[in-house]
Amino acid sequence: VYQVFESVAKKYDVMNDSMTLGIHRVWKDILVHKMNPCPGTLLLDVAGGTGDIAFRFINYVRSVRERQLQRKLKHHQNLSWQEILESYQKDKFNSLGDSQVVVCDINREMLKVGKQKAQHLGYTEGLSWVLGNAEELPFDDNKFDVYTIAFGIRNVTRIDLALQEAYRVLKPGGRFLCLEFSHVTNPVLSRLYDLYSFQVIPVLGEVIAGDWKSYQYLVESIRQFPPQEELKEMIEDAGFFKVDYENLNFGIVAIHSGFKL
Amino acid sequence: EEEKKVEEEEEEEGWHQLYPGHIPTSPLQKVLLAAGSAVMALYDPYRHDMVAVLGETTGCLALPNLRDKMKHHPEGYRILQERPRIRLSTLDMSRLRGLPDGSLGREYVRFLEDNKVSPDTRMPPKFVDDEELAYVIQRYREVHDLMHTLLGMPTNMLGEVVVKWFEAVQTGLPMCVLGAALGPVRLSARKLQVLATELVPWAIRSGLNASCVLNVYYEERWEQPVESLREELGIFPPP
Numbered sequence: 088v089y090q091v092f093e094s095v096a097k098k099y100d101v102m103n104d105s106m107t108l109g110i111h112r113v114w115k116d117i118l119v120h121k122m123n124p125c126p127g128t129l130l131l132d133v134a135g136g137t138g139d140i141a142f143r144f145i146n147y148v149r150s151v152r153e154r155q156l157q158r159k160l161k162h163h164q165n166l167s168w169q170e171i172l173e174s175y176q177k178d179k180f181n182s183l184g185d186s187q188v189v190v191c192d193i194n195r196e197m198l199k200v201g202k203q204k205a206q207h208l209g210y211t212e213g214l215s216w217v218l219g220n221a222e223e224l225p226f227d228d229n230k231f232d233v234y235t236i237a238f239g240i241r242n243v244t245r246i247d248l249a250l251q252e253a254y255r256v257l258k259p260g261g262r263f264l265c266l267e268f269s270h271v272t273n274p275v276l277s278r279l280y281d282l283y284s285f286q287v288i289p290v291l292g293e294v295i296a297g298d299w300k301s302y303q304y305l306v307e308s309i310r311q312f313p314p315q316e317e318l319k320e321m322i323e324d325a326g327f328f329k330v331d332y333e334n335l336n337f338g339i340v341a342i343h344s345g346f347k348l
Numbered sequence: 349e350e351e352k353k354v355e356e357e358e359e360e361e362g363w364h365q366l367y368p369g370h371i372p373t374s375p376l377q378k379v380l381l382a383a384g385s386a387v388m389a390l391y392d393p394y395r396h397d398m399v400a401v402l403g404e405t406t407g408c409l410a411l412p413n414l415r416d417k418m419k420h421h422p423e424g425y426r427i428l429q430e431r432p433r434i435r436l437s438t439l440d441m442s443r444l445r446g447l448p449d450g451s452l453g454r455e456y457v458r459f460l461e462d463n464k465v466s467p468d469t470r471m472p473p474k475f476v477d478d479e480e481l482a483y484v485i486q487r488y489r490e491v492h493d494l495m496h497t498l499l500g501m502p503t504n505m506l507g508e509v510v511v512k513w514f515e516a517v518q519t520g521l522p523m524c525v526l527g528a529a530l531g532p533v534r535l536s537a538r539k540l541q542v543l544a545t546e547l548v549p550w551a552i553r554s555g556l557n558a559s560c561v562l563n564v565y566y567e568e569r570w571e572q573p574v575e576s577l578r579e580e581l582g583i584f585p586p587p
Contacts, residue, residue, distance in 0.1 A: 286376050294384035297397050299371055299474070 097200060098296040099137055105291050106302075112139075114340050115237060118266045119143040121333070121342060122233055126152045126184025131231040131256060133221050133249075134239020135190040136197030138204050138214075145213055148186040155184070183213045189231075191219040222248040226256045233257075237266040241312040250325035257347045263327055269334070269341035270314040276337050284309070315341050366479045369472045378405045381475060390530060400471040403523035404485060410520040411481040417560045418484070424563035431483055432567050434467045434490040444570055452577055453570030456497045463503040467493055487562060488519065494566055498578060499551070500586040505531065506539050510547045517555030519562075546587045558582040 103111045119140065124130065126148050132140045192198050198216050205214055219225045221236065221243050234253045243249045253263050271277040284306045292302025313321065315332050318341075322330045327345030334341050364372055373381065382405040389398040418424030432438075444453035460466065470489040476482040492511070499514060501507035509531035516524035532540055558581045569577060578585065 286374065287380060290377055290380040290384055293381060293401065294388050294398065297395070 097196070098298075099197070099200065100139075100204075102292065102296055102302070105295055106288055110336070111238075114266060114335055115139050115143055117335065118235065118237060118264060118342055119147050121344070122147075122235070122262070122264060124148055124151075124186065124233065126155065126186050128186050128232045129230070130186075130188040130233045130235065131191060131224075131226070132188055133191050133219075133224070133234065133236045133253070134193070134242065135235075135237070136192045136194065136201055136239075138190055138201035138210075140235055140237050141188045141190045141201075141214060142205070142208065142210060144188050145183065145186070145210055148183055148213075152182060152184045152186075187213045187215070189215045189217055189226075191217045191221075191224065193218070193220050222252060224252045224256055228255050229258045230256050231258060231261060233262050233264065235264045235266070238268070240265055240267055241308050246313075246318075246321060247325065250322055250327075254326045254347055259347055261347045263322065263343075263345040263347070265318075265322075265343040267318075267341060267343070268309040268312065269318070269332075269338050271338040273337050280339060315343075318343055366477065367473075367482050369474055370476075370479075370482070371474045372477060373405075373475050378475065381405045386526065393534070396469075397471055399523060399527065400473075400489070401475060402526070403521055404473055404475040406522040407476070407481075407485060410522065411476070411478075411484055414488070414519055414560070414562060415481060415484050418562055421560065421563040423565050424560065427487065427562070427565055428480065428483070432565070433486075434494075434567070436466060436468050439467070447571060450573045450575065451570065452494075452497070452566070452572050452574055455574050456494060456570075459493065459497045463496075465493065465503060484562070488515075488521075491562065491566065495561065498561075498574065498581070498583055499554075505534055506543060506547075509535070509543065510551050513548050513551040514555045517552055518558065518560065550584060550587055554583040557584065 107114075122130075122144070124144060124147060128148065130141075130144050132144070135141055190198070190201060192201070195218060198218060202216055205211075217225065221239065222245050234257050236249070236253070240246060240249060250263075257263065271280050288306050289299045289303045292305075293299040296302070312318075315334070315338065319330050319332055322343055322345045325345075326347065328348050330343065330345040332341050332343045366372075381401055385398040385401040385405065388395055389402060392398075415428070418428050441457060444457045447454040449455075467490055470486070470492070473482040473485050476485055492515075495501075495511050495514065496503065496507065499511055501510050509528060512524050512528040512531055515521070516528045532543060535543065561581065564577075564581065575585075
């Protein structure tokens with residue numbers, strides 16, 4: 088699996104856009120909206136490689152923070168200029184409101200691309216990049232408010248271990264969110280989806296990334312991944328409560344959610 | 349890990365890998381690959397792998413034709429039997445360099461060094477569904493640099509286009525035809541004029557007049573003077 092992602096790292100984003108016709112951006116937006124993070128949240132994004140979820144998280148938290156600050160300023164209309172200036176300065180250094188995201192990935196190349204993207208897009212604060220394995224996370228227990236894994240869990244050899252680790256590093260009250268390809272139940276759509284996956288995607292991989300085999304592997308790994316209900320049970324087995332899933336695009340993709348209580 | 353993957357795939361889909369590196373493809377996939385590689389090769393001329401893929405996916409008529417030409421010729425037949433490969437590891441570069449000026453070997457090495465190219469950068473075939481035809485296209489690729497030498501053309505855009513015209517006439521490979529027709533798009537007006545008035549007519553005439561260039565066992569002819577080989581094949585002297 089490691090070698091697949093080494094060669095795939097640089098062209099990852101281009102391939103994602105081509106394979107999903109850009110829809111993956113919408114899926115990731117929906118994930119962060121569902122998360123609905125408030126400023127001060129500590130997020131762990133596992134298999135976060137090129138930073139897609141992390142950047143969306145920061146954008147979301149920033150806009151929530153801005154609205155908070157605006158509301159605060161409105162309430163301060165009766166204060167003197169001195170007092171307003173002071174409180175404004177205090178908050179200005181906190182455009183993220185102490186929110187932080189740790190991006191963890193097993194692949195150095197993906198992290199490198201992520202860091203470059205962050206620099207290029209102007210994300211400077213609230214981000215850290217850590218090399219680590221989802222089955223054995225380099226973090227203490229009860230640390231994070233939210234754990235996300237977007238399109239990463241199907242590449243983990245022992246999903247049960249990854250889920251256990253997710254449980255361990257989350258604070259009580261913390262939320263587990265998983266965005267992943269899942270199973271399409273509608274038979275007509277399923278056949279079209281299979282046709283597209285097996286006929287078109289490896290071709291795209293060859294033409295865009297010069298790599299047929301990696302994308303053949305990706306398509307096959309999606310088929311082998313547990314369907315929605317089975318994944319739900321696995322998440323429950325790890326100790327999570329209120330486990331639920333939401334199908335996007337008829338089950339092509341699903342968001343699973345659970346809480347550590 | 350990868351071997352296990354291949355075995356699993358073979359069981360699941362009745363995969364038949366005919367040669368190392370072979371990726372079996374459905375007709376739909378070939379069509380998509382041909383279209384995609386053509387677009388990508390035009391968009392990014394540095395994607396030599398796309399030119400290779402285009403050649404493989406569109407060569408279904410031309411390649412058997414070439415193979416038959418080789419089969420019916422004594423030297424070509426031997427090449428198909430013995431399957432020689434032109435690679436840095438098999439070539440004795442110092443020996444070739446020591447050959448007299450004007451000999452095929454000396455001029456070939458000179459060409460490689462002047463243009464800073466190597467025979468080892470040719471893509472191995474992936475999408476040809478016949479093991480012998482895969483060799484034919486491999487041989488065509490490895491002999492390409494020798495074409496440059498015989499035609500006296502450098503590896504800049506102009507030189508490549510001229511060689512493509514020659515190869516298009518010689519092999520009938522759609523990829524060569526496309527390359528020959530679309531390559532000039534990126535040339536300046538001045539070069540286009542030289543191309544159209546002198547080089548292309550010469551390349552076409554030579555290509556039509558010459559016997560099949562794949563029927564020459566180049567590895568046995570390093571000592572032969574380039575001019576003599578040109579005459580033997582029927583390539584007219586370059587302008």
